[in-house]
Amino acid sequence: MTTFQLPEPFASIPRESFLFGLSPIQYLPNITKALGGRVGIYAKREDCNSGLAFGGNKPRKLEYGLLLVAAVGTKLGMKVALVQEKWVNWQDPVYDKAGNIRLSRLMGADTRLDPSPFGIEHKETLKNLQQEIIQKGGKPYYIPAGASDHPLGGLGFALIVCAVTGSAMAGMIAGFKLAEKKNGSRPRKIIGVDASATVKQTFDQILRIAKATGVKIGLSEDDITELDMYGDIILDDRYYAGVYGIPDQQTIDAIRFGASIEAFITDPVYEGKSLAGTIDLVRNGEIRVGTNLLYAHLGGSWL
8 A cells, every 4th residue: 555644734733543543445346346347446434443432534533623522522531512403304203312412412412402404604502602611611622513614624534425514525635635746646536425405505615624724734725726626526416315414215225225235334314325426426427437436434324
């Protein structure tokens, strides 16, 4: 495996290790064969990268940002207060007793529920919680939803990746651009499969975070431009199923496809939609024959 030595100033950015090491890259022979065998399909298993809760792309961000989820608070002995918004427009009588909310409470977080619908913008509820902590004599460290629109949110990340708040994709854009500029690597095609259903807002945030991250790791402000987002970098808006958090039949079919032939598990909110996009892009011939395609599994879970 070819390794890349991080250049300054990237190498000097403080980082706490929360990962097992390099996350594995898995060849998916059954999926490759079922899709015609003309494109080699691999998975970057970010869902297997850490012992913090269920891993995924968030621990990679936490290596730089810290204190995003209750798992980190548990490990480091910090207090964590979370605002859980009602992003998925689905009535469920056990909504506040399961999934992320349940896990956060198990790990000791002060969890607040808020009825605000899906949106990647900064919310007043979290700002109000910040003020509440200050008034009680605390010193809050504020990280927005997904640790995304944050000074360190893009650190840590042809590729296909799910895009909602955008920082994982933005980090990949900045990282590959750095390798291209500093190490002579060839440009890479990066395809983000939108799962937010707020495509313009997500596009703008990806570009903003990619540019800000690029500056932090040693690129100039002009190295990443909007023109990049219309070339080898694509945000595909065909697979979000009309709304955040609820799968359509194409998503459900993709989940069943991966699970039944490869025991490759994806979820209905994030990875199921990006896998649906991957399958469709390969079947339709939109990925060039002979390409090795890397699918980023960011850790979406059924819980």
